[in-house]
Amino acid sequence: MWISAKFQLLLVKEFQRLKEEEQKALCWSAKRELAKINYHIHIDAIKQHLIPAELTPQQVSVIYASEADVLNMALFGMMATAWREANPALKGNIRDYATINELICLSNMENINAVLINEGFPQRERLIKLNKIAIQQMSVLQDVENRKLLR
DSSP, rough: OOOOEEEEEEEEHHHHHHHHHHHHHHHHHHHHHHHHTTTTHHHHHHHHHHHHHTOOOOHHHHHHHHHHHHHHHHHHHSOOHHHHOOOOOOOOOOGGGHHHHHHHHHHHHHOOOHHHTTTTTOOOHHHHHHHHHHHHHHHHHHHHHHHHHHH
């Protein structure tokens, strides 16, 4: 670096770029892990209360997909298929492109939906309750984020 100022600048810029890429990778990984927190609790409630033993594997996957879409509708306002149709160029699913606040809310909603399933609430009622909860939680999370930005 002491030989050339140009080389030093290049080295510093490359180091900054690598650190930024590292932060992006860490953030993505943390977001995905956060989304998985209550996944098993949610899946277990579906398995225990919504899936009769006599169903075929294909019928079982339809039930799991239907319950995932309850959460998607409550939080994002659309089902996975509608998102894929609206975003054909993007790989992955709607949750891969969710913000950290949306993933926090989604994780909470998985837990709440599991409780509602365990208590025997019909899917339509759960969707309405979850949507109200999503609106309230996203409002709180956005407010917290806005207060941090003001500082």
